[in-house]
Amino acid sequence: MTRFIYTVLLAAGFSMCSPKKDGSAEQNPGQEITKAVLLNKIKGGWAGQTIGVTLGWPSEFRYLGTFIQDYETIKWHDDYVNEAMTTFPGLYDDVYVDLTFVEVFEKLGINAAVDSFGHAFMGKKYELWHANQAGRYNLQQGIPADSSGHWLHNPHADDIDFQIEADFAGLMSPGMPGAATAIANKLGRIMNSGDGLYGGIYVANMYALAFTDSDIPRIVKNALKVIPEQSKFYQCIADVIKWHQQYPDDWKQTWFEVQKKWAEETGCPNGVFHPLNIDAKLNAAYVVIGLLYGKGDFTQTLEIATRLGQDSDCNPATAAGVLGVIKGYDNIPAYWLKPLQRAEQRNFSFTDLSLEKVYAIGYKHALENIAANQGDTAQDIIRFPAPALTTVEFEENFAGHHPKQFIPLGKIFADELVFEMEGIGFVIRGHAAKKAADAPPHVLQATLLIDGKEVETANFPVDPIYSRTELFWQYRMLPGKHEVRIRVNNPHPAYEFRTVDCLVYDTKKNIGQRK
Numbered sequence: 001m002t003r004f005i006y007t008v009l010l011a012a013g014f015s016m017c018s019p020k021k022d023g024s025a026e027q028n029p030g031q032e033i034t035k036a037v038l039l040n041k042i043k044g045g046w047a048g049q050t051i052g053v054t055l056g057w058p059s060e061f062r063y064l065g066t067f068i069q070d071y072e073t074i075k076w077h078d079d080y081v082n083e084a085m086t087t088f089p090g091l092y093d094d095v096y097v098d099l100t101f102v103e104v105f106e107k108l109g110i111n112a113a114v115d116s117f118g119h120a121f122m123g124k125k126y127e128l129w130h131a132n133q134a135g136r137y138n139l140q141q142g143i144p145a146d147s148s149g150h151w152l153h154n155p156h157a158d159d160i161d162f163q164i165e166a167d168f169a170g171l172m173s174p175g176m177p178g179a180a181t182a183i184a185n186k187l188g189r190i191m192n193s194g195d196g197l198y199g200g201i202y203v204a205n206m207y208a209l210a211f212t213d214s215d216i217p218r219i220v221k222n223a224l225k226v227i228p229e230q231s232k233f234y235q236c237i238a239d240v241i242k243w244h245q246q247y248p249d250d251w252k253q254t255w256f257e258v259q260k261k262w263a264e265e266t267g268c269p270n271g272v273f274h275p276l277n278i279d280a281k282l283n284a285a286y287v288v289i290g291l292l293y294g295k296g297d298f299t300q301t302l303e304i305a306t307r308l309g310q311d312s313d314c315n316p317a318t319a320a321g322v323l324g325v326i327k328g329y330d331n332i333p334a335y336w337l338k339p340l341q342r343a344e345q346r347n348f349s350f351t352d353l354s355l356e357k358v359y360a361i362g363y364k365h366a367l368e369n370i371a372a373n374q375g376d377t378a379q380d381i382i383r384f385p386a387p388a389l390t391t392v393e394f395e396e397n398f399a400g401h402h403p404k405q406f407i408p409l410g411k412i413f414a415d416e417l418v419f420e421m422e423g424i425g426f427v428i429r430g431h432a433a434k435k436a437a438d439a440p441p442h443v444l445q446a447t448l449l450i451d452g453k454e455v456e457t458a459n460f461p462v463d464p465i466y467s468r469t470e471l472f473w474q475y476r477m478l479p480g481k482h483e484v485r486i487r488v489n490n491p492h493p494a495y496e497f498r499t500v501d502c503l504v505y506d507t508k509k510n511i512g513q514r515k
Contacts, residue, residue, distance in 0.1 A: 031175050031212045031384045035367075038174060038382060040328040041211055042366060043359045045171045048298075048324025049317045050355065051336050053094045054084045056306045056313030063309030064275035065263065067255055074306055076335075081343040089349030090127035094317050096350050097132065097165040099358065100124055101187055103351075105172070106361055110368050114186050118145025121190055125465050126350035130268065130278060131156035134469045135191030141459065149192040151267065151397035155427050155473050156196075156278075158267040158397050162188040163199030163280045164314040167321050170207020172365040175384035179373050180208040181226050185392055192280070194397035198233040199280030201226055201392060203287075203318055210325035212384065216291050217241070219322070228394035236262045236281040237288055244292045251293040251304050258285045265403075269427045269470060269503045272403045276310075283311045290319040298323060298333055401425050401475060404506040409499040417486040417499065423506040425475040426484065430499035431467065432460035439494035446497070448472040449485040457489070460497070471499065479507055 033041075058075060059068060068074065077083075084091055104112050104120050122139035131149060134156050138148035151157035166184050173180035184204040188197045205223035213219050221241060227234040239261065240254060247253040262282055265271035271278055286308040294301025301323050305316035324332060344355040353361070367377050376383040404423050409430070411417060432444045447457045455474060461467055472486060488497070 031387070033175070033211065033382050033384070035377075035380055035382060037328070038211070038366060039359070039363045040330055041174070041325045042171055042362045043329035044324035044327055044332060045167065045207060045210075045321045046324075046355060046358050046362060047329055047332060047337065047340055049167050049321035050081065050092075050095060051324075051332075051340055052302060052305070052315075052317035052320035053092060053313045054081050054340075055302055056316050057084050057088065057091050059306060059309075059312045060314075061276060061278075061310065061312070063312060064277070065259065065309070067252065067309045068307040068312070074303065076339070078339050079342055080339050082339075082346070085343060085346060085349065091313065092348050093126070093128065093132070094164045094167075094314055096126055096348050097121075097128075098168045099348060099351050099353050101165075102168050102353070102358070102361060102365070105365050110365070110372050114145045114190070117187050118148065118190050121145075124350065127464070129161075130270075130469070131159040131161035131191045131196060133467070135161075137466065137468050139190070140466060145190050146186075147189070149189045149197070151193055152475060154191070154193070155470055156268050157193045158196040158280055159192070159278045160196070160199060160280045160283045160311055160314060162190075162192040162196060163203055163284060164311070164318065166200035166204045167207060167318070168362070169200070169204035170210075171325070171362050172369050173204070173208045174211035174366050174370065175208065175387055176370070176373055176375070177205045177208045177223070177226065178388040178390050179369055180204040181390050181392065194395050195231060195233040196280045196397070197395075198227050198231060198392075199284050202233070202237070202284060203322075205389070206322045207325055209387070210322050212387070214296075214326050216294075216296060216323075216326070217244075219326075220288050220291060222389065225389045226391050228391060230394055231396065232262075233281040233284070236285050240285045240288045240292070244289070251289055251308075254289055254293075255286075255308055258282065258289070266398050266401065269429055272503055273406060278311060283315050286310065286315045287318045290316065291322060294319070294323070296323070296326070298327065298336060302336070398475070398505075400507060401505040402507070402509040404504045404510065407502040407504060409501050411499050412496050413486075413488070413499070414491050414493075414496045415488050417497070418483065419502070420481060420483055421502060421504050422481045423504040424477045424479050425473070425505035426477075427473040427503040428471040428484075428486070428499060429501055429503070430471045430497060432462050433496055433498050434462055435494050435496060439492075442490075442492045442495055444492065444495050444497070445489045446471075447487045447489060448474070449483075449487060450474060450477070451483050452485075462495070471497065475505070 134154040135148045169183040170180045184201040188200040209219045243254040243257045290305025302316050305319040306312050347354050375385050444460045448455045
């Protein structure tokens with residue numbers, strides 16, 4: 001498998017993968033802000049994110065391919081944040097993964113190496129899903145941190161994961177989109193690549209720009225300059241901007257346009273041939289719809305971003321986080337802020353950090369990053385360096401791979417599984433399992449063979465913290481029929497593999513009609 005190595009120089013605030021620069025951005029003068037305002041905006045970003053994820057808690061992935069109707073009231077009350085933290089600790093993966101990276105910056109400094117972040121992420125015992133879980137498994141199995149999110153290693157590479165946890169990169173890069181890009185382009189590769197990586201880079205840039213600009217349409221548009229125009233992510237968000245101009249007072253019409261053109265899932269095997277869509281660009285479109293149609297109103301932004309459906313906790317979290325920076329903590333309406341304040345001293349699940357602690361650490365890191373990028377932090381008035389926008393290199397996941405069919409498997413096996421498929425790639429869904437709860441410790445190991453040739457050997461822990469998201473996958477195969485064989489190398493009478501199905505890819509796109 002191909003290994004991509006990207007080295008980022010944080011002190012310069014640029015990606016070293018031959019980025020292009022937006023000339024107009026370079027002409028912008030440095031901008032100024034007081035330290036009090038900076039802290040207020042950092043607090044607003046973290047507070048907005050936490051409020052948003054809490055609001056969307058009950059509706060997450062319940063509205064698939066539809067939106068929450070106007071007559072349905074979205075729950076909120078004066079102790080709702082505490083209730084959510086108690087009831088569902090895993091809800092705050094948006095925050096606790098962010099804080100893993102924040103902790104590394106705090107311990108090792110602004111120039112910490114990507115391997116340090118990978119090591120910290122790998123060792124966390126919190127709940128993860130999709131690209132995050134696949135990336136953590138890859139790290140635990142020895143794949144380097146700069147490659148663990150690559151689509152050849154990670155079937156969920158285009159999923160939303162880094163997009164929902166890139167907030168920290170923008171919050172520690174106030175007014176410095178180039179610095180935000182450098183951080184996100186380095187750390188996002190731990191769990192994503194291609195459009196999945198672009199989602200995090202885009203979000204980080206919106207946050208960075210929100211410190212020095214209150215014009216939401218301009219922030220949304222300028223942040224997109226860092227994404228390659230030939231990418232589907234860029235094209236999707238550009239369409240949202242266009243449709244907002246065409247239908248400025250009808251977010252539902254823009255939602256329909258997004259569904260018609262961009263709702264097709266290709267990578268995540270849970271969303272292909274299914275209304276669930278955890279794709280980064282689709283959910284980023286919902287974030288942008290919430291921001292544009294919310295028109296700077298905190299309540300309206302939260303309502304719309306949540307009602308759009310799919311990942312309806314993460315999307316309002318991102319939208320409200322960006323808006324929280326624009327407005328500042330002190331300008332968040334009391335209706336939303338007071339329930340949050342009742343939980344600000346409470347540590348987030350799987351961390352030793354509360355919001356009160358995060359506010360202070362985030363402010364400290366922002367000052368350090370400003371200084372590292374040749375800004376002036378010596379006085380009460382901070383001067384930012386000129387806000388260069390850097391466009392990252394183009395990369396595309398699953399290029400030329402089109403979902404063809406699911407082959408039903410539904411088989412349980414302890415020694416070997418054999419079946420045939422026809423296409424250029426596949427993903428086998430399933431997992432290793434204990435036959436009984438009191439089974440002795442054991443990690444199954446199995447080898448994938450295609451047409452009799454060994455392709456990969458993998459370990460299959462049953463503990464969800466260490467588990468592999470799918471059994472096996474393979475892309476870029478020669479077109480045609482293939483024999484797929486899974487051979488268990490160390491069978492155990494108390495363990496077995498349980499399969500669901502096999503997603504098959506082909507070179508041509510199904511047209512959805514019978515001839």
